[in-house]
Amino acid sequence: NACHITGRSFDQIRVVVNGAGAAAIACTELIKAMGVKGDHVIMCDRKGVIHKGRTDLDQWKSAHSVETDARTLADALPGADVFLGLSAAGALKPEMVKEMAEQPIIFAMANPVPEVMPDEAYAAGAIAVATGRSDFPNQVNNSLGFPGIFRGALDGRAKTITDEMCIAAAEALAGYAEKKG
Numbered sequence: 575n576a577c578h579i580t581g582r583s584f585d586q587i588r589v590v591v592n593g594a595g596a597a598a599i600a601c602t603e604l605i606k607a608m609g610v611k612g613d614h615v616i617m618c619d620r621k622g623v624i625h626k627g628r629t630d631l632d633q634w635k636s637a638h639s640v641e642t643d644a645r646t647l648a649d650a651l652p653g654a655d656v657f658l659g660l661s662a663a664g665a666l667k668p669e670m671v672k673e674m675a676e677q678p679i680i681f682a683m684a685n686p687v688p689e690v691m692p693d694e695a696y697a698a699g700a701i702a703v704a705t706g707r708s709d710f711p712n713q714v715n716n717s718l719g720f721p722g723i724f725r726g727a728l729d730g731r732a733k734t735i736t737d738e739m740c741i742a743a744a745e746a747l748a749g750y751a752e753k754k755g
Contacts, residue, residue: 575748576679576702582655584609588675590654592647592689593661594619594635597716601658602638607737608744613640616650618661623650648673655679663687671698680704681714719743 577584589610591602594617606612617624617638623646624631624639631639644650647665651657652673657666659682666689671678680695682688683706692703692710704712723743727735 576656576704578748580655580677580679580701585611587614587655588653589615589656589658590647590650591615591617591638591658591660592665593617593659594624594638595660597683598658598660599634599638601660604737604740604744605658608741612638616640616642616644616654618647618650622646657681657689659683659689661689664689666690666695668694668698671695671700674699677701683714718747722746 577587584605587610589605591598598617602615602617606615615638617635619635621630623642623644624635625644626639626641628639642650648670651670653675655675656679657671657674659666661684663684664687665684666680666682668690671680671690678700680690680700680703682690682692682695682703685706688705688707692705692712695703702712704714706715707713708715719740723735723739726732726739732739
């Protein structure tokens with residue numbers, strides 16, 4: 575929905591993912607399945623950018639390594655359209671948001687304290703900000719998708735949850751947010 579309201583298409587956006595645990599990897603794989611180009615995604619972990627030259631990566635992280643000269647989160651963010659944080663409180667500074675593309679989209683999902691507070695992100699130029707907290711507007715939580723995905727899987731007697739199911743759920747939620755907005 576944030577891409578829709580800013581006139582961006584998935585095959586053109588640049589995304590920086592901060593965090594490389596199970597949630598970050600799953601979200602990264604989903605956005606790639608939705609059309610974000612693999613070389614348009616830079617993922618960072620505690621040691622910095624996950625790039626082709628790193629020798630300390632497991633199979634899950636190395637699957638998302640890219641050719642880049644960026645070595646830190648701050649190096650990766652200039653010109654990025656989207657920040658997807660699944661990492662740690664305070665990891666994204668307002669001055670970093672200012673270095674992103676015009677009208678940056680911020681998903682600061684660390685809980686209980688997000689990577690950047692929404693008011694700071696907006697003040698730095700963000701057009702859309704979401705967090706994992708229920709006490710802030712634009713809460714995004716995996717529990718939003720579970721009921722529909724699982725009900726559909728049960729009703730359809732599906733043996734696995736597919737990317738297509740997750741994409742359909744994401745698109746339905748985006749459509750709902752658009753109607754409510």
